[in-house]
Amino acid sequence: MATTQKTIKVSIKRQPNPQTPARTETFEIPYRPNMNVTSLLGEIAANPVTNTGDTTTAIAYDSNCLxxxxxxxxMLINGKARMACSALVDxxxxxxxxxxLSKFPIVRDLSVDRSVLFQNLKAVKAWVPIDGSYDLGPGPRQFPQIQExxxxxxxxISCTICMEVCPQFNDSTNFVGAATIAQTKLFNMDPAGSVxxxxxxxxxxxxxxxxxxxxAQNCVAACPKQLPLIEAISDVSRDVVIQQVKDLFAM
Ligand code: FES
Structure with a gap:
């Protein structure tokens, strides 16, 4: 008696470049237990044939640490912004x-240009400034309460999911998004970075x-690392107002 092999059906939005209209390709991949979406994309790369038997190209996507x-x-997995490496097929x-992701310029297929996040982090100087590369000795003491x-x-992890799900992050605003605000709080609380x-x-x-x-608080619900984004936004909002008042009186 013939047995039908269990398969995984996956439909992928594809676009070879920003100028070409997007299309959808569907694949049927042999089932293996415990696959994640990244391994699914790896299977397609190994045998890029659609469910109608047409040979196509491997899907472009970004991935590194797994x-x-x-x-x-x-990327958007079943319509939800999440990480492919932690999305289990089962x-x-x-x-x-x-x-x-829908709010960033397309590069190819599932790969988008998220450099806006790095421009935003640059705008708020999200780093600890150091004076050269020589040994500066131990840094200032950091209290456990601050460390916590x-x-x-x-x-x-700079995934930009908080920006993707934020209604305020769109083509008509320049809103920096929750990740940049959270990193502002992180570096402002650093004894050396607070300079x-x-x-x-x-x-x-x-x-x-x-x-x-x-x-809207979509960011905190979607963040894959459960960052306390709302708390960071509230704290930074307060500090921005205090800074504005200080600057007003310093004029
Ligand atoms: S591959 Fe690094 S977060 Fe998914």
Whole structure:
């Protein structure tokens, strides 16, 4: 008696470049237990043939660590922004649909250009400034209470999911998004990084700044690393207002 092999059906939105209209290709992949979406894409790369038997090209997507650390594999999986490497096929409803994040310029297929996040991080100077590369000795002491508040914020993987799900992050605003605001708090709380605190707060006081958050709170629900984003936005909002008042009286 013939046995039918169990398969996984996956429909993928494809676009070879930003100028060409998008199309959908569907694949049927032999089932294996414990696959994630990244391994599904790997199977297609090994045998790029659609469910109608047409030979096609491998799907372009970003991926690196395969353990939800590098933040590169964010995409829309069954319509939800999440990481491909931690999305288990056994837990997904079929047919699985894959599409690129919708709020970033397309590069190819599931790969998008998320450099806006890095421009935003640059605008708020999300780093600890150091004077050269020579040995500066031990840094300033950091109290455990501060470490406890900073540690969750340091888990940001720059995946941009918080920006993708935010109604305020769109073509008509310059809103920086929750990740940048959270990193502002992280570096403002650093005993050495706080030297740039005023500059960071001023950068978030203008167009696209923290006041443009509409408190939809989608970011905190979608963040794969469960960052305390709402708390960070509230704290930075308060600090921005205090900085504005200080600047007013310093004029
Ligand atoms: S591959 Fe690094 S987070 Fe998914």
């Amino acid at each position: 353990e939800e650390i590098c933040g590169s594999c964010a 837990k997904l409803e079929q047919p699985i649909t894959l599409a690129p 508040q900073r540690y969750p914020l340091s888990n940001c 740039l605190k005023e500059e960071r707060l001023r950068a978030l006081a203008g167009d696209g700044g923290v006041q443009e958050c509409g408190m």
